[in-house]
Amino acid sequence: MNILDKLVEDKRKIIYNRIYKIPTSFPYKEKDYFFNTLAKNRFNIIAEVKPSSPVKGTLLSLSISEILRIYDMAEEISAISILTAESFSASLVNLQLARKITKKPLLQKDFILIPEQIYEGRLLGADAILLIARILMEEELESLYRLIIKLDMEPIIEIYDERDLEKVLKLNPRIVMINNRDLSSFKVDIKNTIRLLSYIPKDILVISASGIKDKEDIKILYEHGVRAVLVGESIVTSENPKEKIKELFEGCGLKSVE
Secondary structure (H helix, E strand, O other), rough: HHHHHHHHHHHHHHOOOOOOOOOOOOOOOOOOOOHHHHHOOOOEEEEEEEEEEEEOOOOOOOOOOOOHHHHHHHEEEEEEEEOHHHHOOHHHHHHHHHHHHHHOOEEEEOOOOOOOHHHHHHOOOOOOEEEEEEHHHHHHHHHHHHHHHHHOOOOEEEEOOHHHHHHHOOOOOOOEEOOOOOOOOOOOHHHHHHEEEEHOOOOOEEEEEEOOOOHHHHHHHOOOOOOOEEEEEEEHHOOOOHHHHHHHHHHHOOOOOO
């Protein structure tokens, strides 16, 4: 059993030991908020609240609220990714807290396997929800994808290779996230984004995620046409997250965020 299989198995146990209540109503949400924010003519950094890693252990030394306030105030940050998976020392409380602190678009990242998780994310303030292509059958992926749209959120489908991409393109997504980390082994290579870009239609907004350490990585991705990145570990482990965010943005070479 590889790392991803173990993480998904652990999540299934948590899910099936819970009792979910499907809400009958939800708070108002601006339709297409996440997509419209990233579709602006700018370079987008999605900053992640990542408390720990299943491989590296504790990463974040600040409190969740402290890092959220830094992200909220940083003009270089377009949106915020909130891990809610227990295997990353996270929970839905983090999503709830983020919604109270910031008005920026929120992406919920977890191992989403059943519709009830999506209803829960919507209720707690998610504007977008991640679906991992590799862990879902095609029918499951499509069903969850359609539900996210129905609830006025943006489905962000994560891929790692061509097989994932083939599954995803059938849904005509507006956004695809390329994970540079092989979740089976946790090995990282940002060249994975560059390799897959040529297979993705130009009208799909691509987010590159994982392994982005510094402005040189950003520069490489930007020069290959990437206009959105998701960065967590290199920010939360930095001695000065505010300066790290500025340094990362410098990699795109733009003088201002707009």
